[in-house]
Amino acid sequence: MKAEKITVYEPDKFIKIGFFASWKAMAVSLFMSRELIWRLFLRDFKAKYRQSFLGILWAILNPVITVGIFIFLNRSGILNIGETYIPYPLFALIGISIYSIFSTGLSATSNSIIGAGPMVVKINFPKISLVIAAMGQAIVEFLVRLILIFFLFTIYGVTPCWSSILLPVALLPFILLTLGIGLFLSLLAGVLRDIIHLVSFFTTLLLFLLPVLYPAPQAGILVTLNRWNPLSHLIAGCRDILISGNLFDAAGFLWATIFSIIVFLVSWRIFFLSEPRIAERV
Amino acid sequence: MDTVIGIEHVSKKYCRSLKHTMLYGVQDIARNAAGLTSNPERLRKGEFWALDDVSFEVKRGETLGIIGANGSGKTTLLKLINGILLPDKGKIEIQGRVGALIEVGAGFHPLLTGRENIYVNGAILGMSRREIDEKFDEIEDFADIGEFLDVPVKHYSSGMYVRLGFAVAVHSEPDILLIDEVLAVGDEQFQRRCINKISKMQEDGKTIMLVSHALTTVEGICSKVIELDKGKVKTNGIPERVIDEYLSRLDRDLQKSEKSAGRRWGTGEAEILDFGLFNGSRERTDRVTSGDETIFIMRVKFNTQVKNPIFGILIKSEGGIVVYGTNSRWRHMHFDTFEVGEEVKVIFKQKMQLTAGVYHVDPAIAYSDGITFYDWQERALEFIVELPVQTTGFANLDSQISITRNA
Structure with a gap:
């Protein structure tokens, strides 16, 4: 007879087993959830586009519309966006596509636990899978947009830099940061629904504060703001890698990367330790 | 183990x-x-x-x-x-x-x-x-x-x-x-x-x-x-x-909880004013002999205009088991509108073919959907059935037992 696993449930179990043992438990649990994450991702993906006529095309339509509005505002002189070193539509589309990983990812992840319905309260499974699977939606949408971006590259006759192949690596800290914040917010949203509204407010606000649809300004208040905002470093870094191949602000990108990793680790741990509370409160 | x-x-x-x-x-x-x-x-x-x-x-x-x-x-x-x-x-x-x-x-x-x-x-x-x-x-x-x-x-x-x-x-x-x-x-x-x-x-x-x-x-x-x-x-x-x-x-x-008071619920749009048991000679009673002709009279007042209601009774044993129930809908009766303030008498006439014991009755008036109630009175009435011969169960089938010997 095969050895049966013995499971013990007691209050504050993971605080009692000690620091390193609990990190190990976290890693094991995450590794064991890989198949579930994939399944949940597929489920969300299929379900999302099943009842929609345009389906995944929406992933392209959304940024195109936003960029279109900005092109219009720019051309009509309402906004003065300034000079970009590649054609503006391409510049803006790259920016908004990268930024959408954050905005779409954050709204999907923060809603993932409360949106999962009765399964959270009725089935025992690693809830982190829901959050990661939700993040997957944002990544897929980005990949679809990437096709459009390369299409625009050819139209405008701009050659992307060879370093574009490093994009997945460059995006990693950005994704980790989003996931980290998302993990924390999904947890908090379980007890405080206000989070969902705040997320949509802040992602809209940040879209205008960050150099997404316009090049980083060289003077003014936004310069200071951008210097201390890890998001602007990460977005600018990814865009640089795609277009020119050299990071304008390598130091900034580095600290933003370290910051992202720390946020992710802390958030992951908080999530793991508080996970049993979710089923009680949702 | x-x-x-x-x-x-x-x-x-x-x-x-x-x-x-x-x-x-x-x-x-x-x-x-x-x-x-x-x-x-x-x-x-x-x-x-x-x-x-x-x-x-x-x-x-x-x-x-x-x-x-x-x-x-x-x-x-x-x-x-x-x-x-x-x-x-x-x-x-x-x-x-x-x-x-x-x-x-x-x-x-x-x-x-x-x-x-x-x-x-x-x-x-x-x-x-x-x-x-x-x-x-x-x-x-x-x-x-x-x-x-x-x-x-x-x-x-x-x-x-x-x-x-x-x-x-x-x-x-x-x-x-x-x-x-x-x-x-x-x-x-x-x-x-x-x-x-x-x-x-x-x-x-x-x-x-x-x-x-x-x-x-x-x-x-x-x-x-x-x-x-x-x-x-x-x-x-x-x-x-x-x-x-x-x-x-x-x-x-x-x-x-039942002894304390029979519950009563409903919208109150129609109301049971009185519910009584009467014997064959129209005297109010709480004691009948099994098999006798009996009458339940339900006096109802309508507080709003009510369309096609259902009047029913439910007879239960002392232990709460439903022994018999009937209503006007099941007897294929349909009514037009009753006006505000109108009072009616609903008469249920039946042979009380129950075995000896204590029973109680819930009278009720329902919407025409049969789900919502204007008024339902639990244990509105308790009565005793007497039967000179000994039987068990609830129904008095009045069996005649004979035997034929095939010699």
């Missing part, structure tokens, strides 16, 4: 108010995040013990039934054993893989087909893709939903939904299966199939824990029963004894 589920002094608290739930939730998360314990032993304002110092064990191969009134903590207990919730006090030790049917189909996505949902649900229950592939035919067979397998589950009937959910869960090969009141849904045939599957798992030496209000099912398949009452273990032992004790206590409580 070794213990596979060990519950030691387990308590779990819940919070009644939503506001406190939010506040405590944020507090607990903050404390956990800082690596502090959340002081689970203390009750904060608005909290109560949903489970209070519960201890018992389940041995390998046993089938344990959990019974108790609503809100007694049965589902909470299952959720703790399943690890969905962590206890606030005490310790739970589980040996082996736990499969739980706390709400079947909880992970189903309405837009995905049954086939797709089998894979998702299997993964949520901890099955690998290969396991699901291997078991797929068995699951399909068991669910028995035919071509609906490739239809989005939102088009399923609730029975089909449950069947598919149950099929996936029992095929996740748990060593311990937790079942929460899911057998009550689904048709007769499916219920039988579930019971068969459970007996097969029992033969295979699996451990089963079953929460149910279906006491006959519990008595039939459990080897041990625990009654929970307000979060505590009230009785624990062999099924017959625990269930008997539970039922007799229930009866006593019921009688106590």
Whole structure:
């Protein structure tokens, strides 16, 4: 007879087993959830586009519309966006596509636990899978947009830099940061629904504060703001890698990367330790 | 036999108010995040013990039934054993893989087909893709939903939904299966199939824990029963004894509450002013002889305009069993509108072919939909039936017994 696993449930179990043992438990649990994450991702993906006529095309339509509005505002002189070193539509589309990983990812992840319905309260499974699977939606949408971006590259006759192949690596800290914040917010949203509204407010606000649809300004208040905002470093870094191949602000990108990793680790741990509370409160 | 589920002094608290739930939730998360314990032993304002110092064990191969009134903590207990919730006090030790049917189909996505949902649900229950592939035919067979397998589950009937959910869960090969009141849904045939599957798992030496209000099912398949009452273990032992004790206590409580006052409910748009029993010579009485012609008269007043109501009576035995019921709809009577302030007399004439005993009657007036009531009076009237010959049961069939000897 095969050895049966013995499971013990007691209050504050993971605080009692000690620091390193609990990190190990976290890693094991995450590794064991890989198949579930994939399944949940597929489920969300299929379900999302099943009842929609345009389906995944929406992933392209959304940024195109936003960029279109900005092109219009720019051309009509309402906004003065300034000079970009590649054609503006391409510049803006790259920016908004990268930024959408954050905005779409954050709204999907923060809603993932409360949106999962009765399964959270009725089935025992690693809830982190829901959050990661939700993040997957944002990544897929980005990949679809990437096709459009390369299409625009050819139209405008701009050659992307060879370093574009490093994009997945460059995006990693950005994704980790989003996931980290998302993990924390999904947890908090379980007890405080206000989070969902705040997320949509802040992602809209940040879209205008960050150099997404316009090049980083060289003077003014936004310069200071951008210097201390890890998001602007990460977005600018990814865009640089795609277009020119050299990071304008390598130091900034580095600290933003370290910051992202720390946020992710802390958030992951908080999530793991508080996970049993979710089923009680949702 | 070794213990596979060990519950030691387990308590779990819940919070009644939503506001406190939010506040405590944020507090607990903050404390956990800082690596502090959340002081689970203390009750904060608005909290109560949903489970209070519960201890018992389940041995390998046993089938344990959990019974108790609503809100007694049965589902909470299952959720703790399943690890969905962590206890606030005490310790739970589980040996082996736990499969739980706390709400079947909880992970189903309405837009995905049954086939797709089998894979998702299997993964949520901890099955690998290969396991699901291997078991797929068995699951399909068991669910028995035919071509609906490739239809989005939102088009399923609730029975089909449950069947598919149950099929996936029992095929996740748990060593311990937790079942929460899911057998009550689904048709007769499916219920039988579930019971068969459970007996097969029992033969295979699996451990089963079953929460149910279906006491006959519990008595039939459990080897041990625990009654929970307000979060505590009230009785624990062999099924017959625990269930008997539970039922007799229930009866006593019921009688106590019924004696005090018959309940009355309804919208009040039509109102029963008076309800009485009359004998053949139109004298009011509470004592009739079995087989006699009797009349119930219901005086009704309409406080609003009422269209086509249904007038009915329900005769119950002393123990609360419905002995006879009839209404104007079943007698194919339809009425036009009754005006505001109108008073009518409804007369129910019948032969009282009941055996000797004490009976009581509920008169009622219902909407034409038969579901909503204008007025329903429980135990509005109590009467005694006398019968000179001895019989048992409720119906007086007035049997004549003769014998023919074929010599």
